[in-house]
Amino acid sequence: MAYSGKAREFYNIELDGIRQGGLFKEERYIKSPQAATIRVEYPPGAPTKEVLNFCANNYLGLSSHPEVVAAARKGLEERGYGMSSVRFICGTQDIHRILENKLSEFLGMEDTLLFPSCMEANAGLFEVMLDKNDAMIADRLVHASIVDGMRLSKAQLYNFKHSDMAHLEEKLQETQNCRFRLIITDGVFSMDGDIVKLDKICELAEKYDAMVMVDDSHATGFIGKHGKGTHEYCGVMGKVDVITTTLGKALGGAAGGCVSGRKEIVELCRQRARPYLFSNTVPPVVIAATIKVVDLISQSTARRDKLEANTKYFREKMIQAGLDIKKGDSPIVPVMLYNAKLAQDVARDLYAEGIYVVGFFFPVVPQGQARIRTQISADHERGHLDKAIAAFTKIGEKYKILGKKKDEVVAMYGI
Amino acid sequence: MADDVKKLIIDYVKKEYLEEDSTQEVNENTKLISSGIVDSFSMVSLKMFLERKFNVKIPDEKATPEAFDSVNNIIKILKEYVTI
Numbered sequence: 001m002a003y004s005g006k007a008r009e010f011y012n013i014e015l016d017g018i019r020q021g022g023l024f025k026e027e028r029y030i031k032s033p034q035a036a037t038i039r040v041e042y043p044p045g046a047p048t049k050e051v052l053n054f055c056a057n058n059y060l061g062l063s064s065h066p067e068v069v070a071a072a073r074k075g076l077e078e079r080g081y082g083m084s085s086v087r088f089i090c091g092t093q094d095i096h097r098i099l100e101n102k103l104s105e106f107l108g109m110e111d112t113l114l115f116p117s118c119m120e121a122n123a124g125l126f127e128v129m130l131d132k133n134d135a136m137i138a139d140r141l142v143h144a145s146i147v148d149g150m151r152l153s154k155a156q157l158y159n160f161k162h163s164d165m166a167h168l169e170e171k172l173q174e175t176q177n178c179r180f181r182l183i184i185t186d187g188v189f190s191m192d193g194d195i196v197k198l199d200k201i202c203e204l205a206e207k208y209d210a211m212v213m214v215d216d217s218h219a220t221g222f223i224g225k226h227g228k229g230t231h232e233y234c235g236v237m238g239k240v241d242v243i244t245t246t247l248g249k250a251l252g253g254a255a256g257g258c259v260s261g262r263k264e265i266v267e268l269c270r271q272r273a274r275p276y277l278f279s280n281t282v283p284p285v286v287i288a289a290t291i292k293v294v295d296l297i298s299q300s301t302a303r304r305d306k307l308e309a310n311t312k313y314f315r316e317k318m319i320q321a322g323l324d325i326k327k328g329d330s331p332i333v334p335v336m337l338y339n340a341k342l343a344q345d346v347a348r349d350l351y352a353e354g355i356y357v358v359g360f361f362f363p364v365v366p367q368g369q370a371r372i373r374t375q376i377s378a379d380h381e382r383g384h385l386d387k388a389i390a391a392f393t394k395i396g397e398k399y400k401i402l403g404k405k406k407d408e409v410v411a412m413y414g415i
Numbered sequence: 416m417a418d419d420v421k422k423l424i425i426d427y428v429k430k431e432y433l434e435e436d437s438t439q440e441v442n443e444n445t446k447l448i449s450s451g452i453v454d455s456f457s458m459v460s461l462k463m464f465l466e467r468k469f470n471v472k473i474p475d476e477k478a479t480p481e482a483f484d485s486v487n488n489i490i491k492i493l494k495e496y497v498t499i
Contacts, residue, residue, distance in 0.1 A: 140454075140456070140457060147456045156463065157459050157460060157463065158460055158463075159456065159457055159459075159460050161431075161432075161434070362451060363451070363454075366451050367450065367451035
């Protein structure tokens with residue numbers, strides 16, 4: 001056996017370090033389908049408790065929608081369970097291409113290629129698009145999967161202060177000698193819930209002859225009047241060159257992602273993107289269900305409209321209650337607590353009140369910016385939102401943070 | 416000369432990584448990475464800035480978060496490749 005005592009000791013020390021740093025992640029066992037109301041066993045062995053879920057990416061409430069489940073079942077029966085192949089050997093069914101075409105049409109892009117996840121779409125894209133003669137100019141708060149993808153590319157890496165257009169312009173001026181420049185950003189930033197200034201970015205891209213890439217994972221399906229994403233919200237349909245997004249959040253929430261954009265870039269990904277080439281195909285059952293999802297959201301904006309109304313109501317009432325909310329239009333609503341322990345304590349007390357939320361702190365968010373990230377869903381009814389607002393108000397009173405500004409909270413609890 | 420380099424790096428860190436209204440003090444001993452002023456992703460752009468400015472190539476294995484954790488540490492690394 002080559003797993004020596006030395007190796008075991010090393011890994012245990014690493015794990016202890018994670019625990020001591022307060023960064024140890026525990027899983028909670030959910031014993032029901034994903035929905036606004038879920039049944040949870042936490043901690044392991046505790047009686048199952050029914051709670052309201054305010055931390056899922058189930059923005060449109062389609063994860064367990066009867067029509068989506070029925071489409072998945074039909075797909076399973078008609079197309080089987082697995083394909084036992086990557087796409088380019090014998091892993092592409094006609095429905096894979098049908099979904100790619102539907103996504104292109106929905107997003108308003110030239111072509112689309114499915115990946116096993118958006119993480120893998122981001123991991124593959126930059127290496128395909130750019131080489132050492134080129135520059136990647138990324139917002140400093142882009143998702144970790146983009147950071148990993150950029151590390152795999154030989155292109156020169158520049159980054160700009162979060163949503164700071166003057167700083168982006170400086171970087172565009174600095175990189176004038178590069179062959180291609182790609183501006184890289186999230187559409188909705190996952191920890192702050194703010195929406196990219198894509199109109200300004202596209203203006204700068206035009207001025208400096210740069211391409212634009214957006215990860216719209218927290219936007220596709222619900223941001224913009226028809227839910228197409230941040231390019232629709234910012235009025236720049238047709239000006240974004242590449243979008244990556246996920247099927248694992250609003251679009252049914254199971255698995256899968258895609259690169260959607262200029263047809264040459266998409267085709268080059270089909271030929272060269274390593275996570276696409278060397279990963280198994282997205283299972284037929286997921287494809288069949290996602291086709292139904294895209295049909296549903298193309299036919300009606302009712303779910304994204306309800307999500308928008310829910311978000312507006314929740315944000316207004318939380319602010320009225322005196323909670324410190326990061327401003328914005330997205331259904332990611334961060335409740336700022338600044339102190340890591342306070343964020344964990346408030347999340348634990350909210351769970352006792354039947355509200356499932358999670359505290360986030362450094363290094364997931366910057367030092368001194370600890371928070372609870374709430375996420376609103378079209379599955380939430382007004383009663384769910386009111387219950388969450390009441391629980392936040394009750395726990396906020398307990399910790400005396402209602403109506404308090406950052407400085408006052410920090411004075412009480414430290415940074 | 417070393418003082419000029421220190422100032423150059425401190426000014427760059429302030430301009431690039433701190434918000435305009437930030438009251439954060441940065442001197443040659445301020446922790447940059449472990450304090451969260453410069454995240455590991457932004458460290459890459461700091462390394463590129465140094466390489467361009469001093470016309471050197473710092474090997475990736477030398478550019479660890481520890482080696483970049485203060486301006487003094489950065490100067491130590493730079494001294495291995497350039498006379499300052």
